[in-house]
Amino acid sequence: xxxxxxxxxxxxxxxxxxxxxxxxxxxxxxxxxxxxxxxxxxxxxxxxxxxxxxxxxxxxxxxxxxxxxxxxxxxxxxxxxxxxxxxxxxxxxxxxxxxxxxxxxxxxxxxxxxxxxxxxxxxxxxxxxxxxxxxxxxxxxxxxxxxxxxxxxxxxxxxxxxxxxxxxxxxxxxxxxxxxxxx
Numbered sequence: 001x002x003x004x005x006x007x008x009x010x011x012x013x014x015x016x017x018x019x020x021x022x023x024x025x026x027x028x029x030x031x032x033x034x035x036x037x038x039x040x041x042x043x044x045x046x047x048x049x050x051x052x053x054x055x056x057x058x059x060x061x062x063x064x065x066x067x068x069x070x071x072x073x074x075x076x077x078x079x080x081x082x083x084x085x086x087x088x089x090x091x092x093x094x095x096x097x098x099x100x101x102x103x104x105x106x107x108x109x110x111x112x113x114x115x116x117x118x119x120x121x122x123x124x125x126x127x128x129x130x131x132x133x134x135x136x137x138x139x140x141x142x143x144x145x146x147x148x149x150x151x152x153x154x155x156x157x158x159x160x161x162x163x164x165x166x167x168x169x170x171x172x173x174x175x176x177x178x179x180x181x182x183x
Contacts, residue, residue: 070112
């Protein structure tokens with residue numbers, strides 16, 4: 001992480017935007033079937049990574065009195081699904097810590113927001129669904145009013161907007177990219 005920050009600063013002279021996009025999940029199953037090692041790894045990837053990058057990047061942004069941090073949360077932290085309790089908790093932490101970071105860092109000219117996608121067409125999809133079949137896909141799509149999963153482009157476009165000058169008065173927002181699931 002420190003090497004990545006140093007390489008970025010060396011190549012570009014600073015960091016204007018940080019997108020914390022690391023994420024993983026446990027396979028959908030009852031919460032007590034998740035052992036401590038899997039729980040720790042989940043929290044390390046989904047939450048501690050943001051802590052570590054904040055320590056590495058916020059001081060640089062404070063010196064410039066500007067910056068944007070976007071954390072990738074999830075609708076799982078807003079409207080959780082059964083069988084993903086610890087994942088839901090980790091993404092709820094991401095959503096809330098984004099708001100808390102925004103409140104603390106606003107006086108430094110640093111904006112912080114989160115993007116909260118619904119399940120997307122990625123390699124993690126079978127993990128969230130607890131398998132992969134046309135029936136499971138239909139079952140999960142039926143919970144999204146627009147009737148589809150998110151795409152990588154949906155998430156990227158929301159992230160680009162939040163990082164842009166068009167969103168210069170937004171901080172502390174958790175932007176749901178969910179086809180209406182959280183309505």
